[in-house]
Amino acid sequence: MAQGEVDSKKCGSALISSLATGLKPRYHFAALEKTYYERLPYRNHIVLQENAQHATRFIALANVGNPEKKKYLYAFSIVPMKLMDAAELVKQPPDVTENPYRKSGKEASVGKQIPAPEEEAACQFFFDLNEKQGRKRSSTGRDSKSSPLPKQPRKPPQPPGPCWFCLASPEVEKHLVVNIGTHCYLALAKGGLSDDHVLILPIGHYQSVVELSAEVVEEVEKYKATLRRFFKSRGKRCVLFERNYKSHHLQLQVIPVPLSCCTTDDIKDAFITQAQEQQIELLEIPEHSDIKQIAQPGAAYFYVELDTGEKLFHRIKKNFPLQFGREVLASEAILNIPDKSDWRQCQISKEEEETLARCFRKDFEPFDFTLDD
Numbered sequence: 335m336a337q338g339e340v341d342s343k344k345c346g347s348a349l350i351s352s353l354a355t356g357l358k359p360r361y362h363f364a365a366l367e368k369t370y371y372e373r374l375p376y377r378n379h380i381v382l383q384e385n386a387q388h389a390t391r392f393i394a395l396a397n398v399g400n401p402e403k404k405k406y407l408y409a410f411s412i413v414p415m416k417l418m419d420a421a422e423l424v425k426q427p428p429d430v431t432e433n434p435y436r437k438s439g440k441e442a443s444v445g446k447q448i449p450a451p452e453e454e455a456a457c458q459f460f461f462d463l464n465e466k467q468g469r470k471r472s473s474t475g476r477d478s479k480s481s482p483l484p485k486q487p488r489k490p491p492q493p494p495g496p497c498w499f500c501l502a503s504p505e506v507e508k509h510l511v512v513n514i515g516t517h518c519y520l521a522l523a524k525g526g527l528s529d530d531h532v533l534i535l536p537i538g539h540y541q542s543v544v545e546l547s548a549e550v551v552e553e554v555e556k557y558k559a560t561l562r563r564f565f566k567s568r569g570k571r572c573v574l575f576e577r578n579y580k581s582h583h584l585q586l587q588v589i590p591v592p593l594s595c596c597t598t599d600d601i602k603d604a605f606i607t608q609a610q611e612q613q614i615e616l617l618e619i620p621e622h623s624d625i626k627q628i629a630q631p632g633a634a635y636f637y638v639e640l641d642t643g644e645k646l647f648h649r650i651k652k653n654f655p656l657q658f659g660r661e662v663l664a665s666e667a668i669l670n671i672p673d674k675s676d677w678r679q680c681q682i683s684k685e686e687e688e689t690l691a692r693c694f695r696k697d698f699e700p701f702d703f704t705l706d707d
Contacts, residue, residue, distance in 0.1 A: 354390070355435045360412065362392045370396045370405035376431045385627055386424040388415075420628040493539040499583035501537045510687060512694045515704050517550040518557055522691050525677030527589050527663060529690050530565075530697075534558065534574075534586040542578040543586070544629050554586065556703060562641060564701045565590045571641040573601055575659040579634040579650045589663050596668055598640050604667040605638055605646055612655065616646045 345367055354362055358378040371394040378387035396404035415423060498505045501519055512532065513520040523531040534557045536550050546554065558574065565572045570590040578584075591601065609616035619628060621643040629635045634650035638659065648654075655661070657675055662668065664675040674680050699705075 351435045355433070358387060359390055360388055360415075361410070362390055363408070364392070364394045365397070367394055368397045368400065369394060373434075374429050374431045375427045376433050377426060378433060380436075385624060386426075388423050389427055389430050415630060424627075493582070497539060497583050499535050499585065500539050501535075507687075509684065510691055512691050513698060513702060513704065515553050515557065517553045520557065520698075522687065522694060523587065523677070524687075525680035525682075527660060527669060527671065527674055527680070530590050530694060532561070532588045532694070534561075534588060536584055540584050541582060542584050542629075542631075542635075543576055543625050544578070544633070545631050546584070558586075558588075558639075560701050560703055561588050564698060567701075568697075569593050571598065573638065573640060573663060575636070575638040577636045577654070577656070577659060578629075579636065579654050580656060587659060591663070591668060595670075598642050598644075601663075601668060602640060602644065602646070604665060605662050608658075608662050608665070609646075609648070612658070614648055614654070614658070616648050619645045619647050621645070 373392045375389040375391045377389055379385060393408055395408060396402070396406045398406050400406065493500050493503070496505050497503045498507075500506065501511070501514070507521075507524065510521045510524065511519055512522060514537075517538070518534055518536050521533050521535060523533050526532075534554055536546060536554075538550070540546050540550065543551075543554070561572055568590070570592050572588050572590050574589075575587050576584065596604075606616055623645065625635075625637060625645075625647070628647060629649065634654070635648060636650060636654060636658065637645055637647045639645050657677075660677065661672075661675040664671045664673075666672065
């Protein structure tokens with residue numbers, strides 16, 4: 335497009351800019367200015383301050399059959415995000431620019447971006463937002479400028495049917511619950527590898543770590559850090575793993591391993607070795623990386639997190655051994671209890687479970703951050 339052909343100060347929309355910033359599309363097409371323009375791709379993150387994101391390409395197209403013969407068709411091939419390797423998805427093009435919509439300086443300190451006066455009066459890029467077009471009326475016939483209803487607190491997601499792990503569900507074996515937070519709770523594992531094998535579970539219905547809301551993630555991390563301190567005080571390190579495959583509610587398994595049994599490197603080697611033997615591709619991912627950067631919601635995966643923060647990840651494409659995490663930890667190289675690799679072979683009576691739960695609650699109480707709230 336020729337320089338100065340479209341005055342960007344007199345077209346465009348603050349609303350659409352905000353929408354593009356929030357949605358981060360890989361391609362953004364527009365056509366109302368009736369001219370062809372393709373800007374350089376821009377990044378959707380602040381380098382060294384935020385997790386890497388995919389780039390966005392903005393393309394404006396002219397109207398069909400225009401006399402100037404400006405481009406009105408755009409052919410491209412796009413691979414769905416869930417089928418792409420995470421590293422390939424966030425790879426930045428060599429000509430990438432900063433985000434043109436990002437607030438800077440004083441604008442960022444003000445919670446809401448206010449359009450410039452000249453932009454406010456201009457025709458919007460997709461539709462005219464000027465008041466002369468009239469206001470929308472609600473279904474009740476009242477003016478949309480009436481005072482908004484107070485914001486209701488968001489309820490946790492509900493399961494589509496019976497769930498063994500939603501705390502409000504009658505199916506939950508509540509005698510196994512040992513601690514309850516605001517968004518998550520701790521429960522002893524049924525048929526655990528040890529008496530202090532616990533699960534971190536969301537109170538609401540979430541299938542995996544990838545689908546958790548920000549406030550739930552924050553409390554999960556709090557539980558993880560607290561359990562590490564708790565087990566360390568008892569001469570143990572803990573290993574966490576999640577299998578998002580043939581499961582309906584997130585179960586983050588937390589298994590303590592006595593320091594005398596083995597080192598963290600031994601545990602890591604055991605997982606990698608057994609994965610290779612079963613032709614499972616277990617990849618090491620950066621220590622401070624987020625699983626949400628690697629797996630898309632709905633994608634099947636297995637990951638293990640060591641006490642050092644190191645993570646091993648496998649994207650499940652077809653079949654996966656359901657007891658893999660337990661088998662590795664129960665093996666001779668780690669806990670040396672191979673007969674406990676299947677939880678169904680480790681079940682005890684309800685009375686014994688109640689006794690173990692009481693003991694864990696008592697031991698965990700000095701570390702219980704929920705008592706501070």
